[in-house]
Amino acid sequence: MPTTLRDVAQLAQVSVKTVSNVMNGYPHVSDGVRRRVEAAVEALGYRPNRSARTLRTGRAGVLALIVPEADLPGIGALARAVVRAAAGRGYRVVIDPIDSDPERAAVAHPPLPVDGCLLLANLPAVPGVGGLPVVRIGRFAPGGHVDRVGIDHVRASRDATAHLLGTGRRRIAAIDAGPGEPSPTPPGIQGYADALRAAGLAPLPGHFLRAPSHQRADGYRAARTLLAQHRRPDAVVCASDALAVGTLCAAFDAGVRVPEDLAVIGVGGSEEGRWARPALSTVSADTGFIARQAVARIVARIAEPNAAPVDVVAPHTLLPRASTRRADRSRVAHSSC
């Protein structure tokens, strides 16, 4: 049985109120008493009961970052940034991986004592967050009635495509992912098509694919399809780094050289892309900005639950790396050394 405030108070010869004051850094406590209390806390190994405190104050001091269970590149970095940002505002963060299968998720997901939820990506309605303040992070789904922070995905894929055009590629394909949305043109394809048209090109039929989800294997499969076409693309813009890594692998396995025969670019700016070879060009989201804004939003929403929802657009930067290096003019065979 763990020690309580009463035990400490008894040992220190003071009231529970005084111990509570000391624990919470209440300023008006005499030095002698404080030391006595601290000694007693130390001696008994007292640890405040979070549940009791939360029950009493109505505040848990904890934010939940709800992520899809699949381990995708970039989640770690975002989580780290969120933890940092939250710490700066007196909140802790727990990461709460949710089963992508809503059935299983529902049963396995009784709510945690948290003050608010940060929902990653396009997680569909998450059970157990009913009534809790929520902020969505990631690519924008149209028209949810919640706060959202993320990059402008249409512009990101447009910039990626423009970069490929700038390096001389002309037969550019696109791989997007996600559940079959009602929207006929998902943002990843939208920006891609915009850029092509701006360059006077038309997206070729069969050159934009939609994978079921953002798994490396999905990118791999989509890329195989692309590379099997009789008029093979010379570049692929992927809606995420995970898809791009899969594409890189498919190219390697098919003996297609990157970037000489095929340029590949992703979106996300993940570590895994940096450590792919050839290194993956990517449209990098400002993770720190996203994390800070998301935390700021959730804190604001906790304070003001009925305010109007806000959309925050995070800046993105093009990170050109080896996977989109300009195609050599001289295409003569050269040894691999």
Place this chain on the structure above:
Amino acid sequence: MPTTLRDVAQLAQVSVKTVSNVMNGYPHVSDGVRRRVEAAVEALGYRPNRSARTLRTGRAGVLALIVPEADLPGIGALARAVVRAAAGRGYRVVIDPIDSDPERAAVAHPPLPVDGCLLLANLPAVPGVGGLPVVRIGRFAPGGHVDRVGIDHVRASRDATAHLLGTGRRRIAAIDAGPGEPSPTPPGIQGYADALRAAGLAPLPGHFLRAPSHQRADGYRAARTLLAQHRRPDAVVCASDALAVGTLCAAFDAGVRVPEDLAVIGVGGSEEGRWARPALSTVSADTGFIARQAVARIVARIAEPNAAPVDVVAPHTLLPRASTRRADRSRVAHSSC
């Protein structure tokens, strides 16, 4: 202000105890009452207060999986497995990333209401777990007085080295990582040296390195050192997949071909290794087994806090992939096509 049991009881014209009974599936409730209560719960959107419940029962139904903040390959997969295993026993899991800097970690880490902690890898003493049941997961540090589950790392690196020997490599180097331990021969090096000696070889001085931590960049730097030696190794066994991925990159950047000029093998069996090119050979830990055992251990310890600590050794399997393919006898130059 959220609705409480009392509100529901009032609306349903029953006592709070009855509502509580219904919520907890207590069997002896008449059908009419149950329906009335359920209707009231629905109407009011009642959600039980976890903190109050935990305070009352002394049981949170939550396990914390404490992981280092760095995003390393394989953590996602392990987390997923732990979540699954815990769900099977009625526990939820929250992932709690801890700053590797103990100073920052201490201030940012007031404890959550959880029933037990799963500590990943060689995290040093974690603040805030005092008195909580703990199980360590990962490579074994010698002689902690807690339950531990993980692979036998000495045998893993021995098997990896033996595999390299079996493919004809003879100048085999090793990269381990971790804080400078008192032990002169860390497990990663130990198994490596054992295997070499069993083959009648002696580990060459300068052929086993110790990186500061398991980051890809650490592996990269260590591999650069190795590759710069005048008598360059023809194989490297890395203590983790992260180090191996860094090694793969270093080789690529130095124009050293894998596996022709250099074989690389890691430990962990992570997804990232599967999607590296060439695909990374690895000694794969049985993640499901580890997760199930870890959860079983923590559940047992929660029930019996004073039982003697147990070490569980998880099986591992060699996964040979392209990065250690047998060196071709014919070393004539061949085109890259």
Place this chain on the structure above:
DNA sequence: TTGTATGCGTTATCAG
């Protein structure tokens, strides 16, 4: 500056 008493929402004990 410190002590006393009350209640946060829930479950458990014990009568009815």
Place this chain on the structure above:
DNA sequence: CTGATAACGCATACAA
């Protein structure tokens, strides 16, 4: 089968 009531450990208004 159901209802009143007492804790669980803590923070806080209020009193001293």
